[in-house]
Amino acid sequence: MDPSRKRKVRLVVALGAAVCLAAALAYTSFSASSEAASPSELVEGKSYDVTGKVVHDSISRQGDELRFRIRDRDGTESVPVVYTGVVPDPFREGREVIVSGELSRGTLVAERDSLVTKCPSKFTEDKQTS
Amino acid sequence: MEFAIALVALTLLIAVVVTGPLRNKAGAERPSTTRIEELSAAKEAKYREIRDAELDHRMGKLSREDWRAVDRELRGEAIEILRELDRLEGRSVDGR
């Protein structure tokens, strides 16, 4: 095989590998992904990554379970959540969280260890103007 | 107020520093001297390559024939660089 033909073959192989990788990427990501939603958009029986804020005075702990209500970022509609697993340090009422789970009979049953809390950059709620 | 004073003071200071080279009119460099710097660096890199190839041969990665071939190629390239260097250096020393 002369050199230029060899080079063309190599190029085709490389491009072929790239196409395969891209196809694998697209296929696996779309099938493994979970939909993001806010509490007001939830539909029963489907699994979501729910983003919202923790409603004030809604946090309670019963044994291993953490219960709280999650509401839309800019709304008031909220959904109760039952969660087990690691609770991130910044978790607090009023903070924005992401939790994965499925809505069942009006309550969001959360996947274990799926709670993520966003770090606040400033102590904006706690700032005092005295 | 503090801001305005500092602004003016710093601007003046920087203007003085920065226009220094503009005030001392140094003669324009011969373009060939920049080429000489670049060629010297390329020459050193080529010497390093020749030494590396010899090390590779001694470590058994290249057979004697292969090493001879590579060595010849590299030395040829080095000679080209040296020729170019000599040409430029000769020219600038004579002022021609």
Next chain:
Amino acid sequence: MAGVGSACLTVGLLTALYAVGASVYGAITGRRGWVASGRRAIYCLAALCVAAFAILESAFLRSDFSYALVAEGSSTDTPTFYKVTAVWATQDGSLLLWATVLSLFASAVLFLTRHSLRDIAPWATAVLGCVAAFFLLLMVGWENPFDTLAVPPPEGAGLNPLLRHPAMMIHPPMLYTGYVGFSIPFAFAIGALVTRRTGADWIRATRRFALIAWTFLGTGILLGALWSYSELGWGGYWAWDPVENASLMPWLVGTAFLHSIMVQEKRGMLKVWNVTLICATFTLALLGTFLVRSGILDSIHAFGASTIGVQMLVFIACVIALSVGLILARLPDLRSEARLDSLLSREAFFLLNNLVLVGLCLVVLWGTFFPLISEAITGTESSVGPPWFERIVTPLALVLVLLSGVGPVLAWRRVTASALFRLFAAPAAFTAVALVVLLAFTEAAKSVPSLLMFSFVAFVLAVVGQEFWRGTSARRLVTGEAWPQAFSRLFGRNRRRYGGYLVHAGIAVLFLGVAASSAFVDQRDVRLSPGDSIRVGDYDVTYVRATARLGGDDGGTGAPISLGAVLKVHRGDQAFTLHPSRNYYSTSDPSKGAISRFFEGEATSEVDVRWGLRRDLWLAVRPDLVSLEEPIARADREFADSPGRVQAFVISTLARLYRDNPPPAAFRAIVSPLVAWIWIGGAIAILGALIAAWPSPEARLRRVRSLYAARVGRELTRA
């Protein structure tokens, strides 16, 4: 002084713009005076940024709350170390850090190349000036660190307790040095494209900066992982979080760049690839900075929709447009000088390694931006989690480690095919032995990817060992030196090569730790009362008693209350105790009661880890405050207006109440094998990189001699 600081930034912006103008004018007209003037402007810019940074630091150290930034991020009771480092915990401060590091690096590189690269340097100056000007503009226009408050508060809000960890405070400067460092080769690449000097000169001048940037970026990433493991309460070191990914992507492409520039230096090939790679690396570095500060992706780090997101996006778009435009315009000048002789050569394998690294980067990019991609394509926003990343990244990582073992054995241009067997015999044998040992004596076979990774790591280590041994004996044949001398001379005279091999070994060890700790981890989440015990890994862990500490926690972060546990651990005849705890910081939220605000502010998990070479035992506790809720509520009512001393006494009583009669607390215990090797492997890699970057004494001599030669030439022409 805030006014002076602010003036420094404004004058800095003007200076940067002048540097751009003067350098471009000097480059176009060929007038050296203007180029030198532009260079001096960069030096002045560095001085201004350092001055501004010093002013800001002194404000933090003095706890001067008239500065809005100090009032937000520090307080009088913040320990001094964290006062110093709180500067870059804020957006404004970190922009100033970026600009300062950039101007210092730019000054260094321009000083070192002031007599060489006469054509390219002015354009590089202009590019660096533009980048600096952008960051200064962001500060002057939107996020000024020197904003003052008309009425300074008596006390600042304090540094977020999660950030009060040494690794977390060194992590941002490391990352930024990494990001900024890549702007130097980028600027020179643009200069090379503009002036059509697309040979290897721009690479030779900036190679060290690229390597230093890569090292700092890698260190920053490692520190972030270490912080996550030892400070956060989940016990892992990598979560495929968008911000983590944002720092990994430029590192991956930067690694590819470091390899492919060697191919251009030696063979004059891959010119288009190299300029594309460095533009991509710099763009990803900017993207990394942008992602942390824009809130565009949901992440634990999201700092909320930021005020500078749009500007950064515009700047990144400009950088991409400029890069693509220039590369396309100069394609004829970027033709390869040579062809690939043989697939059995270092060049070919470097190309392969590049493809894998870029592939890895694309995978991470896809996964990180998937929420935006899926929304654009399907209309609904979806995201992928760590399991997807791990599934796709693992095979690529395996291939990468294998390639890193093959590369060092091959020579440039070609390897004699008949020599291949001899060259790979010993490493292959070593790998086979390791595989047999693993299968016979460990449970490694339970996880096929881990087994493969262990074998490949053994292969890489064998190859590196063989290279050192063969190189040293080859040298001894010629010079007749003793083994130690020959070894150190070999290293000293071939720093790039052998430093690089050391990096490969370090990365292999790192992957060993990653594979072992991912596949063979044992984790328990339990609720224990004093006296209970559990078994995790090979350890028997018993919860002995609760602890309460006021006013001074072990980590030195200044927490008012620290509640924790003492646990006794047994393993065989080994016995030790662990003391995990939880720090409670007060909040100034006015809706909270006088006493309860000490328990309802931020709280951080202070993890205790028993480090070991073979395994780590990691423990975290989350005390249950439910039994204290009633007493706290009562205390809020009765002691709302009491003086501080009485309130402190009340709090100490409550803490003691917890300690003496604790309800069951939640514990997380994790036994991870070989985690320590991740940090050890990283350290080895960093050492190797530093050796590779170290200037060799001969090079210095040669540089000095060539400077004199240039001077002789100059003076002769003037005469």
